[in-house]
Amino acid sequence: MADHPRARESRASRLExxxxxxxxxxxGGIAIVLLVAPTxxxxxxxxxxAYSLKFPPPGYSARxxxxxxxxxxxILAAAWLSVEVAALATAIATVLAVAGAVALARRRAxxxxxxxxxxxxxxxxxxxxxxxALLVLFNVLGRGxxxxxxxxxxxxxxxxxxxxxTTASLLQxxxxxxxxxxxxxxxxxxxxxxxxxxxVAPGVxxxxxxxxxxxxxxxxxxxxxxxxxxxxxxxxxxxIIEANLDVRAAAASxxxxxxxxxxxxLLERLTGVSRHLR
Amino acid sequence: MTPGAREWQLVLxxxxxxxxxxxxxxxxxxxxxxxxxxxxxxxxxxxxxKFLTDRFNMAVLGQTLWLGLLATAGxxxxxxxxxxxxMVAPVGxxxxxxxxxxxxxxxxxxxxxxxxxxxxxxxxxxxxVLAAIGLIDAPVRLLYTPxxxxxxxxxxxxxxxxxxxxxxxxxxxxxxxxxxxALGAGRWRTFIEVTxxxxxxxxxxxxxxxxxxSVSAFVTQTLVGGGQLxxxxxxxxxxxxxxxxxxxxAAVAMILLAAVxxxxxxxxxxxxxxxxxxxx
Amino acid sequence: MTTRGVxxxxxxxxxxxxxxxxxxxxxxxxxxxxxxxxxxxxxxxKTTLLRIVAGLLRQSGGHVAVGGGIVDxxxxxxxxxxxxxxxxxxxxxxxxxxxxxxxxxxxxxxxxDIAETVRRMLALVRMDGFARRLPRQLSGGQQQRVALxxxxxxxxxVLLLDEPFGALDKNLRLDMQIEVKRLQxxxxxxxxxxxxxxxxxxxxxxxxxxxxxxxxxxxxxxxEIYDRPASLFVxxxxxxxxxxxxxxxxxxxxECAAGRLPLGSVGAPSARAVVLAVRPEHLRFxxxxxxxxxxxxxxxxxxxxxxxxxxxxxxxxTLKVTTSRGAGVTPHAPGDAVRVALVPGxxxxxxxx
Numbered sequence: 031m032a033d034h035p036r037a038r039e040s041r042a043s044r045l046e047x048x049x050x051x052x053x054x055x056x057x058g059g060i061a062i063v064l065l066v067a068p069t070x071x072x073x074x075x076x077x078x079x080a081y082s083l084k085f086p087p088p089g090y091s092a093r094x095x096x097x098x099x100x101x102x103x104x105i106l107a108a109a110w111l112s113v114e115v116a117a118l119a120t121a122i123a124t125v126l127a128v129a130g131a132v133a134l135a136r137r138r139a140x141x142x143x144x145x146x147x148x149x150x151x152x153x154x155x156x157x158x159x160x161x162x163a164l165l166v167l168f169n170v171l172g173r174g175x176x177x178x179x180x181x182x183x184x185x186x187x188x189x190x191x192x193x194x195x196t197t198a199s200l201l202q203x204x205x206x207x208x209x210x211x212x213x214x215x216x217x218x219x220x221x222x223x224x225x226x227x228x229x230v231a232p233g234v235x236x237x238x239x240x241x242x243x244x245x246x247x248x249x250x251x252x253x254x255x256x257x258x259x260x261x262x263x264x265x266x267x268x269x270i271i272e273a274n275l276d277v278r279a280a281a282a283s284x285x286x287x288x289x290x291x292x293x294x295x296l297l298e299r300l301t302g303v304s305r306h307l308r
Numbered sequence: 309m310t311p312g313a314r315e316w317q318l319v320l321x322x323x324x325x326x327x328x329x330x331x332x333x334x335x336x337x338x339x340x341x342x343x344x345x346x347x348x349x350x351x352x353x354x355x356x357x358k359f360l361t362d363r364f365n366m367a368v369l370g371q372t373l374w375l376g377l378l379a380t381a382g383x384x385x386x387x388x389x390x391x392x393x394x395m396v397a398p399v400g401x402x403x404x405x406x407x408x409x410x411x412x413x414x415x416x417x418x419x420x421x422x423x424x425x426x427x428x429x430x431x432x433x434x435x436x437v438l439a440a441i442g443l444i445d446a447p448v449r450l451l452y453t454p455x456x457x458x459x460x461x462x463x464x465x466x467x468x469x470x471x472x473x474x475x476x477x478x479x480x481x482x483x484x485x486x487x488x489x490a491l492g493a494g495r496w497r498t499f500i501e502v503t504x505x506x507x508x509x510x511x512x513x514x515x516x517x518x519x520x521x522s523v524s525a526f527v528t529q530t531l532v533g534g535g536q537l538x539x540x541x542x543x544x545x546x547x548x549x550x551x552x553x554x555x556x557x558a559a560v561a562m563i564l565l566a567a568v569x570x571x572x573x574x575x576x577x578x579x580x581x582x583x584x585x586x587x588x
Numbered sequence: 589m590t591t592r593g594v595x596x597x598x599x600x601x602x603x604x605x606x607x608x609x610x611x612x613x614x615x616x617x618x619x620x621x622x623x624x625x626x627x628x629x630x631x632x633x634k635t636t637l638l639r640i641v642a643g644l645l646r647q648s649g650g651h652v653a654v655g656g657g658i659v660d661x662x663x664x665x666x667x668x669x670x671x672x673x674x675x676x677x678x679x680x681x682x683x684x685x686x687x688x689x690x691x692x693x694x695x696x697x698x699x700x701d702i703a704e705t706v707r708r709m710l711a712l713v714r715m716d717g718f719a720r721r722l723p724r725q726l727s728g729g730q731q732q733r734v735a736l737x738x739x740x741x742x743x744x745x746v747l748l749l750d751e752p753f754g755a756l757d758k759n760l761r762l763d764m765q766i767e768v769k770r771l772q773x774x775x776x777x778x779x780x781x782x783x784x785x786x787x788x789x790x791x792x793x794x795x796x797x798x799x800x801x802x803x804x805x806x807x808x809x810x811x812e813i814y815d816r817p818a819s820l821f822v823x824x825x826x827x828x829x830x831x832x833x834x835x836x837x838x839x840x841x842x843e844c845a846a847g848r849l850p851l852g853s854v855g856a857p858s859a860r861a862v863v864l865a866v867r868p869e870h871l872r873f874x875x876x877x878x879x880x881x882x883x884x885x886x887x888x889x890x891x892x893x894x895x896x897x898x899x900x901x902x903x904x905x906t907l908k909v910t911t912s913r914g915a916g917v918t919p920h921a922p923g924d925a926v927r928v929a930l931v932p933g934x935x936x937x938x939x940x941x
Binding site: 043046047049050051053054055057058060061062064065066067068069071072075082083084085086125126127129130132133134137145148149151152154155156157158159160162163164165166167170182183185186189193218240243246247249250253254263264267268271272275279280283286287290291293294295298 | 314315316318319321322323325326329330331332333334336337340385386387388389390392393405407408409410411412413414415416417418419420422423424425426427429431432433436463466467470494495496499516517520523524526527530531541544545548549554557558561562564565568569572
């Protein structure tokens with residue numbers, strides 16, 4: 031066949047192909063840089079030896095991480111409070127959301143769809159308004175702000191994440207498994223405990239992880255429901271940044287970024303979290 | 309199908325919780341907004357009248373929605389190509405890309421906004437680079453401008469645009485692209501006539517999430533926008549906590565909610581029609 | 589219609605996915621206007637080969653030539669190879685007429701001409717009147733016809749069909765097969781069809797390429813494939829064949845554990861250890877005096893005008909024997925002892941072990 035003439039791609043076609051690849055490549059490249067660069071810059075800045083956020087840093091040192099650890103009791107207290115609130119809120123939200131998901135998954139009835147939309151609404155609507163609304167509610171009820179009121183607000187924003195991932199997991203569950211269990215004589219709670227729960231556990235765990243991080247990072251609700259004495263970490267950091275651009279904020283950010291990376295890699299390995307964030 | 313007793317039992321706790329701690333407070337907030345005075349004694353629509361007739365107030369609302377729109381457009385223009393690249397990348401690259409896209413979602417808005425404070429600050433990287441190449445003599449004020457807010461918002465909300473688009477692109481039958489090529493269409497035509505319309509549901513979802521997130525992004529708006537730039541979230545906070553004018557703050561909150569809800573409904577309707585066309 | 593048959597040639601096509609070899613040195617020449625079936629089990633490389641011809645995949649080695657010119661460097665949108673996918677791949681968000689006119693629009697054909705061609709194409713596949721429908725409103729058979737119309741509208745030089753009838757109901761399948769064959773003949777368009785259904789391949793194609801593990805085992809007319817399989821794989825994949833292992837004596841007799849079986853003349857393979865592949869209809873029962881193999885009847889399956897017998901030889905080998913159910917013939921019963929021999933003049937395929 032070596033003597034057959036070789037047809038060549040037309041110039042128009044080649045140009046067309048390359049222009050497409052170029053346009054998307056550049057735009058996508060910009061997106062990737064924009065996604066990664068700010069995080070990297072914060073990390074690099076956190077290791078500055080100077081007192082300001084000058085970039086590039088004049089010198090490098092871990093002093094600010096040290097200062098965070100030894101010299102910032104209010105930041106550490108805020109961090110601990112955030113962990114407590116997030117843990118409590120996630121725990122409560124998990125129970126509520128898993129029960130709700132089991133009730134609502136696979137149901138096409140109108141009431142189920144309405145309830146589902148209602149339960150997912152905190153993801154879409156400004157939670158700032160919800161924070162203010164809860165503040166008003168607690169004022170009217172005569173209850174002062176406390177850990178309890180804060181946790182209540184956080185439960186509201188945690189449940190949608192867990193509901194979403196648990197529902198997704200339940201939808202992937204083969205109904206034939208539950209039918210088999212039933213025909214073998216298993217009662218509903220037994221089936222749930224031994225068949226359903228183990229199979230949706232990864233989905234629930236992924237949802238709980240996302241919910242925990244959402245609660246930990248939340249500002250909107252905490253803004254209205256924290257009392258003056260105890261602030262959660264994001265609010266504390268916001269005050270620091272707003273007030274005097276303390277470099278410790280960079281170190282705190284570095285720690286948070288590091289923790290998020292580690293946790294995410296760990297959970298990705300264990301449960302494939304990233305699938306559930308879509 | 310009527311719900312059985314078990315379904316009621318299971319969903320009741322969650323439903324009760326939402327009724328008491330989501331629905332009731334919002335309803336209460338609505339009620340509070342219908343009082344004429346800060347002491348909450350006389351009911352009326354004065355707050356809304358005050359908001360809708362005052363130029364400053366309307367400018368606050370207008371600017372909030374406008375910046376939200378710009379941020380959404382920005383996120384779309386760079387986010388869609390990124391999602392596309394993800395789809396055509398080899399599996400190893402996809403895994404790394406996904407972690408890069410998802411990680412910001414797990415870090416606080418404060419941290420992500422702080423990065424922009426560092427970048428756009430007087431001693432930040434942009435000013436340093438501009439000075440190094442001799443374009444400027446003194447640091448330019450980049451922070452505390454509406455443009456800075458738009459750029460920061462677009463970047464911070466970017467993952468919320470990329471993820472739904474990735475899902476939508478993944479749902480498109482790859483043979484459709486092959487068929488288009490085999491029929492003689494080039495890359496651009498295939499993209500515009502086939503891929504883009506079929507990815508509409510995800511695209512709309514992404515735009516909605518970015519828009520809703522951008523207009524309520526308190527932290528970014530205040531840290532990057534500064535005290536001079538007043539937008540709805542900060543207005544709400546200020547009126548409630550600092551001025552103690554709860555009815556007005558409630559009215560601001562209600563208007564913000566309405567602005568977001570209106571877009572949600574519109575997008576849902578459009579998206580539903582797009583879905584039936586795409587999936588059938 | 590400006591379609592006139594062109595020749596298609598594949599020269600040493602090889603393709604690797606990572607370490608796996610999907611297509612291993614395939615060379616074929618398809619004559620103008622011919623319809624060739626690529627037949628084989630899943631994983632044999634037939635779909636990969638089809639995609640290579642379409643230009644959707646760039647082969648690791650070898651050349652594809654359409655109408656005498658090597659097209660390796662051409663992207664799919666310039667190759668002139670129309671492909672119809674197994675799931676039809678109709679654009680779900682476009683009407684039938686928008687679908688059919690898509691390729692013409694892509695080429696910049698004037699709108700009036702597009703409308704004219706679309707109308708003609710829909711009439712050709714008997715789907716006129718469906719122009720404004722959406723794909724989801726059509727049945728499987730209708731979708732396939734629209735997919736065909738869409739591909740033919742751009743006058744491809746070669747038509748490629750990927751398991752075209754796999755998704756159709758059995759009843760519809762025959763109708764669509766006739767329809768496609770009719771169109772192909774009418775347009776005289778060179779066609780390659782991928783299928784795993786041997787009945788389909790043998791009935792529709794002018795020539796069949798039987799593939800296994802990326803290689804073409806035999807490329808011949810259907811009757812040759814059936815009567816004179818070139819390899820053991822072809823003999824067992826196409827149609828039913830019983831296998832007998834033994835040694836060849838004097839080139840005319842098979843000596844195996846169960847006895848001696850006269851073969852008639854056979855192209856003697858070089859090895860002595862051989863496998864005989866024989867079709868059920870080429871075996872018959874003979875009286876105990878004639879030469880043959882002793883066997884016992886295990887199962888009797890009446891199948892319309894035929895009776896299929898499952899028989900067991902003395903060494904445990906099973907054979908299938910098919911006889912016609914004539915008026916004067918009494919069928920055997922399970923448990924009967926019989927003697928089996930080849931029908932005189934029947935082709936016997938003997939392969940080296």
